[in-house]
Amino acid sequence: MEGLSSKEAAGRLAQYGKNVITRGKKRSVILLFLRQFADVMTLILLGCTGVSIFMGDEIEAVVMVGIVLANGILGFIQEFRTEKTIEALATMSAPKAHVLRDGQVQEIPAERVVPGDYVCVKAGDILPADGTLRKATDFRADESMLTGESEPVSKNQGPVYGGTQVVGGNAVVEITATGMQTEMGKISALLSNVSEEETPLQKRLSKLGKYIVFACLAVCLIVTVSGILKGEPVLDMLLSGISLAVAAVPEGLTAIVTISLALGVQRLCRQGALVRKLSAVETLGGTTVICSDKTGTLTQNKMTLRKVVLPGEILPGREAGDAGKMVLIATACNNESDATERALVQIGTYLNQPAPHFTRLYEFPFDSSRKCMSVVVKTGQGETLLLLKGGADIVAKKCVEYPQYAQRMTAGYNRMAGEALRVIGCGWRRLTAQEVHTIATAKEGALRPEAFERELHFAGFCGLADPPRPEAKEAIEQCRTAGIRTVMITGDHKRTASAIATELGIPGKGRHVLTGDEIEGMDDDQLACAVSQVSVFARVKPIHKLRIVQAFKRLGHVVAMTGDGVNDAPAVKEADIGICMGSTGSDVTREAAAMVLVDDRFVTISEAVRQGRAIFDNIRKFIRYMLACNLGEVITMFIGVLAGLPLPLFPIQILWVNLVTDGLPGIALGLDPPDEDVMKRPPIRPEAGIFTKKLVFQIVFRGILTGLCTLGAFISILHISGVEAGRTAAFLTLVLIQLVHAFECRSYDKSLLEMDPRENSLLVISAGLSLLMMGAVIYVPWLQSIFRTVPLALSHLPIILGFTLLGPLAGAVSLTFSKERKQKRG
Numbered sequence: 001m002e003g004l005s006s007k008e009a010a011g012r013l014a015q016y017g018k019n020v021i022t023r024g025k026k027r028s029v030i031l032l033f034l035r036q037f038a039d040v041m042t043l044i045l046l047g048c049t050g051v052s053i054f055m056g057d058e059i060e061a062v063v064m065v066g067i068v069l070a071n072g073i074l075g076f077i078q079e080f081r082t083e084k085t086i087e088a089l090a091t092m093s094a095p096k097a098h099v100l101r102d103g104q105v106q107e108i109p110a111e112r113v114v115p116g117d118y119v120c121v122k123a124g125d126i127l128p129a130d131g132t133l134r135k136a137t138d139f140r141a142d143e144s145m146l147t148g149e150s151e152p153v154s155k156n157q158g159p160v161y162g163g164t165q166v167v168g169g170n171a172v173v174e175i176t177a178t179g180m181q182t183e184m185g186k187i188s189a190l191l192s193n194v195s196e197e198e199t200p201l202q203k204r205l206s207k208l209g210k211y212i213v214f215a216c217l218a219v220c221l222i223v224t225v226s227g228i229l230k231g232e233p234v235l236d237m238l239l240s241g242i243s244l245a246v247a248a249v250p251e252g253l254t255a256i257v258t259i260s261l262a263l264g265v266q267r268l269c270r271q272g273a274l275v276r277k278l279s280a281v282e283t284l285g286g287t288t289v290i291c292s293d294k295t296g297t298l299t300q301n302k303m304t305l306r307k308v309v310l311p312g313e314i315l316p317g318r319e320a321g322d323a324g325k326m327v328l329i330a331t332a333c334n335n336e337s338d339a340t341e342r343a344l345v346q347i348g349t350y351l352n353q354p355a356p357h358f359t360r361l362y363e364f365p366f367d368s369s370r371k372c373m374s375v376v377v378k379t380g381q382g383e384t385l386l387l388l389k390g391g392a393d394i395v396a397k398k399c400v401e402y403p404q405y406a407q408r409m410t411a412g413y414n415r416m417a418g419e420a421l422r423v424i425g426c427g428w429r430r431l432t433a434q435e436v437h438t439i440a441t442a443k444e445g446a447l448r449p450e451a452f453e454r455e456l457h458f459a460g461f462c463g464l465a466d467p468p469r470p471e472a473k474e475a476i477e478q479c480r481t482a483g484i485r486t487v488m489i490t491g492d493h494k495r496t497a498s499a500i501a502t503e504l505g506i507p508g509k510g511r512h513v514l515t516g517d518e519i520e521g522m523d524d525d526q527l528a529c530a531v532s533q534v535s536v537f538a539r540v541k542p543i544h545k546l547r548i549v550q551a552f553k554r555l556g557h558v559v560a561m562t563g564d565g566v567n568d569a570p571a572v573k574e575a576d577i578g579i580c581m582g583s584t585g586s587d588v589t590r591e592a593a594a595m596v597l598v599d600d601r602f603v604t605i606s607e608a609v610r611q612g613r614a615i616f617d618n619i620r621k622f623i624r625y626m627l628a629c630n631l632g633e634v635i636t637m638f639i640g641v642l643a644g645l646p647l648p649l650f651p652i653q654i655l656w657v658n659l660v661t662d663g664l665p666g667i668a669l670g671l672d673p674p675d676e677d678v679m680k681r682p683p684i685r686p687e688a689g690i691f692t693k694k695l696v697f698q699i700v701f702r703g704i705l706t707g708l709c710t711l712g713a714f715i716s717i718l719h720i721s722g723v724e725a726g727r728t729a730a731f732l733t734l735v736l737i738q739l740v741h742a743f744e745c746r747s748y749d750k751s752l753l754e755m756d757p758r759e760n761s762l763l764v765i766s767a768g769l770s771l772l773m774m775g776a777v778i779y780v781p782w783l784q785s786i787f788r789t790v791p792l793a794l795s796h797l798p799i800i801l802g803f804t805l806l807g808p809l810a811g812a813v814s815l816t817f818s819k820e821r822k823q824k825r826g
Contacts, residue, residue, distance in 0.1 A: 002100070002102075003099065003100030003101050003102070003103065003117065003118045004099075004100075004101055004114070004116055004117055004118075005101070005102055006101060006102055008116070009114055009117065012114035012115060012116060013112060013114050016115055016178055016179070016181075017178075017179055018178075018179060019110060019111050019112065019113045019114070019162075019178035019179050020111050020179055021180065021182075029080070032076060032080060033072065033076045036072035036073075036076050037072050049061050096108070096109065096110060097109075097110045097113050097119055097128040098119065098120045098121070099113060099117045099118065099119050099120070100117070100118040100119075100120065100172075101117075105120055110128040110129075113129050113175055113178060114175065114178060115175050115176060115177065115178060116174070117174075117175045118134065118172055118173070118174055118175075119131065119172070119173045119175060120170070120171075121166050121170065121171055121172075121173060122166060122169075123166050123167060123169060123170070123337070125165070125166045126164070126165050126166070127160055127161065127162050127163065127164050127165075127166065127173065128162060128175075129162040129175050129177060129178040129179075130159065130161050130162050130175070130176055130177040130178075130181075130182040130183060131159070131160055131162075131173035131174050131175040131176050131177075132158065132159055132160070132173065132174050132176055133155055133156065133157050133158060133159075133160060133171055133172075133173060134171075134172045134173065135171060135172040136155060136156050136157070136170075136171040136172075137169050137170055137171070138168055138169030138170075138363065138365060139155055139156070139166070139168065139169040139170065139171040140152040140153065140154045140167050140169055140335075140337060140365060140366070141164045141165065141166055142164060142166075142167050142338070143161060143164045152167045152168065152337060153366075153367070154168075154365030154366050154367050154373075159176075160173055161182065161183050162177075162178075162182040162184050163182075163184045167337040168335055168337045168365070187570070208623075208690060219634060219638065223638060223641050223642070226642060227641060260615050260619055260622070260670035261281055261615060263670070263671060264281045264612070264615045265281060268281065268595075268604075268607070268608055271604060271607055272597065272599035272601065272604045273595055273596070273597055273598065273604050273605075273607075273608050274582070274595065274596040274598055275594070276593065276594055276595065276596070280577055280594035281608065281615055283558065283576050283577045283612070284560060284595075284605075284608045284609050285609060285611070285612025285613040285614075285615060285616045285684065286558045286612070286616070286684045287484055287558050287560045287576070287609055287612070287683060288483070288484060288485065288558050288559075288683045289484065289485045289487060289557045289558070289559050289560070290479065290484060290485070290486050290487065290559075290560045290562075290609075291548060291549060291561045291575070292487065292488060292489065292602055292605070293490070293564065293568075293581075294466075294488050294489070294490035294492065294497070294500060295466060295490070296564070296581060296600050297469075297472075297562055297597075297600055297601070297602050298468060298472045298476075298500075298504055298602050299466040299467060299468050299472075299500070300466060300467050300468070300469055301339070302339070302466065302467065303339035303340055303342070303343040303422075303464050303466050304346070304464065304465055304466075304467060305343050305344065305346045305350055305462060305463075305464055306419075306421055306464060307416060307419070307421060307461075307462070307463035308326060308350055308351060308460060308461070308462055308463070309412060309416065309460050309461040309463070310322050310323060310326065310459075310460045311401075311458050311459065313460075314405070314408050314412045314458075315401055315405055315458065322459055322460060323353055324353060324356070325428055325459045326351065326426055326459050326460050326462075327351060327353040327355075328356040328358065328379070328385075328428075329387045329388070329389055329427075329428060330344040330345065330347040330389070330426065330462065331344075331345060331347070331348065331355065331356055331358075332358050332377045333373060333374060333375045333388065333389045333426075334389075339466075340424070340464060343464050344389075344424065344462060344464070356380070357379070357380035358377040358378065358379050359377060359378045360375055360376070360377050361375075361376045361377060361378060361384070361439055362375065362439045362442070362447070363375045363376075364447070364449035364452070366390070370394070370449065370453075371390050371391040371394045372388055372391065372394050372395060372453070373389060373390065374386055374387060374388035374449060374452065374453050375387050376431065376439050383430060384431045384436045384439075385428050385429065385430055385431065386428065386429055386453070387426075387428050388426070388427045388428065388453055388456060389425065389427075389462075390425060391423075391424075391425065392413035392416075392417075392423035392424065392425040392461055393410070393425075395426065395427050395456070395458075396409045396410070396413065396425055396458070398427060398453060398455075398456050399427050399456045399458040400456065401457070401458045402458075412461060414495060416461060417493055417495035417496045418498070418499050419463065420496055420500040420503050421463030421464060421465050421496065421499075422463070422464045422465070422466075422492070422496060423461050423462070423463055423464075424461065424462040424464065425458075425460075425461055426458075426460055426461070426462065427456030427459055428456060428457055428459055429454075429455055429456050429457055431452075468503055468504050469602065469603070471601070471602075471603045472504055472601075472603065473504050473505050474603075475602050475603040475605075475606035476504055476505050476506060476602070476606075477505055478606055478679055479606055479609065480505075481679060482609065482613075482679040482681065482682070482683065483681070483682035484609065485535065486506055486535070486602075487534070487535055487536070487537065488504070488506050488535065488536050488537070489537045489540055489545060489548065490536075490538055490540070491539060491540065492538055492539070493538065494513055494515050496538075497513065497536050497537075497538035497539075498536060498538070501513075501535065501536045507535045507536075512533065512534055512535045512536055513534065513535075513536045513538060514530060514531075514534045514536070514537050514538070515537075515540075516537075516538070516539040516540040516544045519537075519540070519544045519547065519548075520544075524547070524550070524554070527547060527548075527551045528551040528554045528555055530551075531548060531551045531555070542568065542570070545563070545568060545570075545571035546570045546571040548571070549561050549571050549574045549575050550574060553574075553576070558576045558577075558683070559576050560575060560578075560605065561575035561578055562579045562580075562581065562597070562605070563578070563579070563580060563581070563589050563593075564580065564589060569589045570592075572592045572593050573592035573593075577594050577595065578592055578593040578594050579594070579595045579596070579597055579605065580592070580593035580595070580597070581596075581600045582597050582600060609679075610678060610679055611674075613674070613678045613679070613681075613684075614674035614675070614678055616684060617672075617674070617678065618669055618672050619670070619690075620695065621669045621672060621745045621746065622666050622669045622670055622745075623690060624695055624698060624699055624745050625665070625669060625738075625741060625742055625745040626666060627699045627703070628698065628699045628702040628703045628706065628741060629657070629658075629706065629738045629741065630658065630703075631699060631700065631702075631704070631706070631707070632703045632704075632705070632706025632710060632734065632737070632738075633649070633654055633657065633658075633706075633710075633734065634703075634707070635703060635704060635706070635707025635708070636648050636649065636706075636714075636730065636734070637649065637654075638707075639711060640711060640714070645714075645715070645718075646718070646723045646726075646727070647727070648710070648711065648714045648726075648727060649727065649730060649731060649734070650727070650788050652786070652787055652788070653727075653787055653788070653789075656777065656787060657731075657734055657735060657738065661735045661738060661739070661770045661773070661774060664766035664769055664770050665738075665739060665742035665763060665766050665767055665770065666742075667766065668760060668762040668763035668766040668767075669742060669745060669746070669760075669763065671760070671762055672746055672759075672760050672763075673759060673760070694748060695748075701810075701811075702741060702744075702811065705806065705807050705810055705811075706734070706737050706738070706741070706807065709733060709737060709804070709806050709807060710733050710734045710737065710803070711730070712803050713726075713732075713733035713799060714726045714727065714729060714733075716729075716799050716803075717729035717730075717796055717799065717800075720796075721796070724789075724790045725790055725792065725793075725796070727789075728778060728789045728792055729792060729796055729799070729800055731777075731778075731787075732774065732778065732792065732800055733800050733803050733804060735771075735774050736801070736804040737803075737804050737807050739767045739771070740752070740804060740807060740808055741807060742763060742767065743763065743767075744808060744811055746760065749815070750815075751808075751811065751812040751815050751816075752808050777789055778790075778792060779791055
C-alpha cells in the first residue's frame with residue numbers, strides 16, 4: 001500500500017471538502033444581537049419611542065432607547081457567552097489521523113482526511129471517517145454511538161464508521177466517505193427535519209404582548225377622541241394618549257424576564273448544567289416527563305462484580321470446587337477493553353482464589369451475532385483448554401448439561417437478571433490433540449469459532465451491576481412529588497431494566513415495561529396510548545427513542561430527553577428540552593441539545609426543574625407587580641383626563657416610574673428565593689397561561705386601588721398648593737404605593753406583616769435606592785427641570801402617606817376574607 005500522493009489528496013480535498021460534521025447554521029454576531037429586539041414587548045416600546053420623537057419629547061425617547069439597548073445587550077452577552085462555552089466544550093471526534101501518504105505514515109488533522117486515504121488505527125483511536133477494513137489484527141470497535149449496541153464489535157473485514165472508538169487491536173482502513181456523507185453526518189442532517197417550537201414562556205409572553213398592543217390602541221383612541229370631542233386641544237390630547245400608552249406598556253418586562261433567566265442559567269452552571277438557551281430553564285420548570293438514559297445518568301457507569309453462581313448451586317451432583325475454572329475463564333478470556341471485562345478480573349478476590357497461570361494461544365474475538373468470545377490457553381498444569389464467556393442464555397445452550405438441566409439453568413440466570421444484574425455465562429472444554437495442532441498452525445482469524453465453541457462444560461454465571469447513583473433515587477422521588485414522571489430508557493434486557501428501575505423507585509413491573517420489539521409492532525396511536533402507563537423502555541433503538549418522545553408530546557406533555565450518542569440526537573432535538581451528557585456526549589447531540597449536563601447526574605436535572613419553577617414563579621410575581629402598577633397608572637390618567645382634570649402625570653414621570661422605580665424592585669423579585677413548596681406542586685400545564693383567576697383579581701384589585709389613591713393625593717394637594725405640587729404629590733404617592741406593593745408580591749397567600757423582608761435583602765436595598773432616587777428627582781434642581789417636579793412641603797407628607805397605606809390595609813383585609821371563605825369551603 002502506497003496510499004494517495006500529496007497531489008491526489010489535495011485534489012480530493014478540493015472535490016469532497018473538509019472532513020467535518022456541519023453544525024447547525026451559525027448565526028452571525030450581528031444577527032444574534034438584532035434577534036434580541038424581535039419580541040413584541042420591545043417593538044411596542046420602540047413604537048412609543050418613535051411617537052415621542054415625532055411629538056418632540058427627545059428626553060423620553062432617549063430614555064426609551066436606553067432601556068431597549070440595555071435589555072438587548074444583556075440578552076446578547078448571555079447567549080454569546082453560552083455559545084462560546086459550548087464551542088469550547090465540543091471537540092472533534094478525531095482531531096488527528098495517521099494516514100498513508102506518499103508511501104509513508106503521516107499525522108494530519110482529521111479534517112483533511114479524504115476518500116481513498118488509508119488510515120492506520122489502533123486501540124484508543126477514534127476513526128476519523130467511514131471506511132472499509134483492508135487489514136485487521138484483533139480489531140474491535142465500540143460502535144454504540146451509532147448502533148446503541150453496548151458490546152464492542154470484532155471485525156476482520158467490512159465497514160467501519162467515523163466517530164467510533166477502537167477498543168482493541170489495530171487496522172488499516174480505506175476511507176470511503178467523509179464529512180456529511182458519513183453515517184454520523186447523515187444523522188446530523190436528520191436534525192434539520194425537526195422543527196424548533198416556541199417554549200411555553202415565549203408563547204405566553206407573546207400572547208401577553210399582543211393583548212397589551214390592543215389595550216394600548218384602544219385606550220389611546222378612547223382618550224384622544226373623547227378629549228377632542230369635548231373641545232380639548234388636539235396636541236394636548238395626543239400627549240395624553242402617549243402618556244397612557246407609556247403607562248400601559250410594562251417597559252421592564254423583557255428586561256426582568258431576561259435577567260431572571262440569565263441568573264438562573266448562572267446558578268445552574270455552578271451546579272453542573274450548561275444551558276444553551278435562556279428559555280430552556282423555564283421549559284424545564286414546566287416539564288411533566290423526563291426520559292432519562294440509564295447508564296451514567298441514573299447509574300454510576302462503573303460496572304462491578306456483584307454475584308458469582310457456581311455449577312454446584314444449580315446442577316445436582318456438581319461440587320463447588322469449580323471456582324478455579326471460573327477464575328481462569330474470567331481472567332484469561334478477557335482483554336480488559338471495556339467496563340464489563342474490567343469488572344470480571346475482580347473474580348479472584350471475590351472467590352478468594354489465587355491468580356491462575358496460563359499462556360494464551362488463540363482468540364476468537366467477541367462478535368455481536370455470537371454474543372460471546374473464547375480463547376485457547378495452556379494452563380500451568382499443561383492442559384490445553386478452550387475458555388468461553390458471553391451472554392448467559394447463549395453460553396448455557398452450548399453446554400453439555402443444558403439438555404438435561406435447561407430449566408434449572410434458565411431459572412438461574414433469569415433470577416440474577418431480576419436482581420438488576422448483567423449475567424455473563426462461562427464454559428470450558430479440553431481440546432483434542434488434533435484441535436491443538438490445528439490451532440497451532442492456523443493464522444489469526446482463519447478458524448471458524450463454531451467448530452470449537454461446542455460441547456462445553458458449564459462453569460457458572462457472573463452477575464455484574466452498574467450501581468445506581470446514590471442521589472438518583474431521592475431525585476426521582478422529588479420529581480414524583482412534583483408531579484413529574486421519570487421514564488428510564490435503556491438497551492438492557494427487559495428483566496434487568498425492570499429490576500434496576502425498581503431499585504431506583506421507578507415502576508418497572510408488568511405493564512410498566514415496554515420493549516423495542518413491542519414498540520415496532522405499534523402504530524403511533526397505539527404507542528401514545530401505551531406510554532401513558534409505561535415507565536421503563538428496554539432494548540430500544542434510536543428510532544424508538546424518537547417515537548417515544550413524539551408519543552409523550554402527542555399526549556400534551558412537556559418532555560425532557562437525555563442522550564449522548566449520535567443516535568440519540570434526533571430524539572434530543574425533538575424533545576421540548578433536550579439534554580446532552582457533557583462527558584460522553586457527541587458533537588452532534590450537543591448541537592441538538594438545549595442543555596448540557598457537565599456532570600451527567602440525574603440530580604442536576606431535578607435541580608434544573610426546581611430552578612425553572614422558581615424562575616417562573618418570580619416572573620409571575622414580577623408580572624403581578626408591574627401590571628398592577630401599570631394598571632394603576634392607566635386608571636390615574638384615564639379617569640383624570642375623562643374628568644377634565646389637569647394631566648395628573650407627565651409621560652417622562654410615568655417612564656421614570658416604569659423603568660427605574662419599578663425596575664430595581666422588579667429585578668429583586670426576579671431573585672426571590674424558591675418557595676419551600678416549589679417541588680410539591682404539580683407542573684405548570686403547557687396550555688395554561690401566565691394568569692390565574694387569583695392573579696387577575698389581585699392585579700385588577702390593586703391596580704384600581706393604586707389609581708384611586710394616586711388621584712386622591714393629586715386632587716387633595718391640587719386644592720391646597722396648585723397643579724404642580726399636586727402632580728408631584730401624585731408622582732411620589734404612586735412610587736410609594738408601588739414600592740410597598742413589591743413586598744406584597746412575594747407571596748399570594750401571606751400579608752405584608754406575615755413575611756420577613758430579610759428573606760430578600762436585595763428587595764430591601766432596591767426599595768431604598770428607589771426612594772433615594774425619587775428624593776433626588778423631587779429636590780435636586782436640575783432634575784426638577786427634567787421631570788417637571790417641585791419640592792413638596794412637610795405638610796404634604798401625611799396626606800401622601802395616608803393614601804399610600806390604604807393599599808396594604810385593603811390588601812390584608814381582602815386576603816383575610818379570601819382565607820376565611822376558603823376555610824368554610826374546605
